Amino acid sequence: MNTVAPATLPAGGNYIIVSQVESNRVVYFTDNPEYRPPMNGRWYWVGTYVGILPSAMTLRNCWAWRFNGQVFSGTAEEPVPALETSSLDGEKASLLRALSEKIESVRAPFMPSCLFGELARREKLKEARDYLARAKGRVPEEEKFELLEAVAVARGCAMWQAARLIVIKAEETERVVKESERFREKMNQAIAAAGNQATLLELRERLLEASFPGLSTRFESDADRMEPVNHQGVLGEVHRRHEMSRLKAQLRETINRKRRLNHSDYIGNDELVRHKALLARSLLENGGKPREREDYSILESYAVARGLPLAKAAVLLASAVGANWERLTSTERIKDTILARIDAITTLGDIDDIEEMIAVI
Incomplete structure (x- = not known):
């Protein structure tokens, strides 16, 4: 790297100038014709300059100069912020991030998944x-409440209970958003000032330590504020349907959940089970002995697989x-009732x- 001050370089020399693409700021210059910058950089531009470099520009301060491919122009050094100002800005940014995290942690349980x-x-x-x-008969009847019915079935509650649950949750969510937003705005302004x-x-x-736990406590749901319900009314x-x-x-x-114990994912399993059951019944009704001209091979396979005599397998x-x-049959009787x-x-x-x-099935 050439570290000689530009003022001592030959007048009218040939120079390679490396400048920043977006701002044209000079980041390096040299009169070495063998210099080749890395070719994978996208943030800089490499050009040539024939002439006399500004006498005040050195490798130490070239960042304060701009080069547009033909002309150099000097720029004032950007002021360095005072230590106190820089520290305050950093602390404010940190507090704003913490505020956002706290607000998000309160709102997260109420966000859709x-x-x-x-x-x-x-x-x-x-x-x-x-x-x-x-x-309550305040508006005309309508048949479709598909989403509400899905909530009621999934939670195992009545339609009116599902409806009130949804309304209460919506009101609670709105309250959380409003209170947390008021808190956020107030803290945001206080931090900025x-x-x-x-x-x-x-x-x-x-x-x-102080404000946020109190805010979270106020967000607890009050489920007891529902109106009394007349269970004999x-x-x-429409409600009944x-x-x-x-x-x-x-x-x-x-x-179906109770009967799923009887179900098998094997194709044709029901027919095979019925056939095995008929063979087992035939064998047991004959004193545990195979009948003539009856094919017990599938029952024998069942017995051999379990290491049992044919009669015990039956x-x-x-x-x-x-x-x-x-x-x-028991679930069918319950279902009918x-x-x-x-x-x-x-x-x-x-x-x-x-x-x-x-619930007790």
Whole structure:
């Protein structure tokens, strides 16, 4: 690298000038014709200059000069901020980051977890408010409450309970956003206006220790503020139909969950199990001995795989089939009983009773 001051370089020399692309600031210069900068840099531009360099420009201060490919122009040195000012700015930036993190931590539990979650929430809230209003007869009836019904089925609660849950959650979310935003605006302005380290330290303590825990405490949900519900009041027809639909879906999911123990993912398994059961019954009815002209090979395979005599394998298989059949018939009896109760509901009390019946299946 050539470290000779430009003023001592030959007049009218040939120079290679390296300058910054965006600002034209000179970052290096040399009269060495062999100089080759790295070719993978994108932030600098390399040009040539024939002539006399500015006498005041050196390798130490060339950053204060600009070169547009033809002419050099000097720039004033950018003022270095005072230590106190620089420290304050850094502390303010740190506090603003901490403030953002705190606000986000309060709001995070109320944020949607999926894409288009805000849209889904708005639709749920609309259905919930419409449902509660229609239940009181304040607006015309309407059939569709698909999202509300999905919430009720998933949570195993009544439609009116799901509607109130959605409304309360929306109100709580709105309250959190408003209170946290008021707090954020107030702290943001206080941080920006702070003029010394003592004030910033006080704000930091307030942010991390005093103000924020109090803010979080005020966000706790008050679920007891719901209006009393008359569980013996007669349901409106729309309300009744929606509750019937929800309860039937809840019953179906519960029954299917119990019966899933009988189900196998193997194709044709049901036919094979029935055939094995018939063979086992035939064997046991014949005193545990195979009948003539009866193919027991599939039952024999079952017995060999378990290391059992054929008769004991037949007993084991018959017992398993009997347990499965008992599960099917018992759940069918329960299903018929509860479906009849669902078709006859007239009050919220009826709904509560049916939900208890489903819960103990």
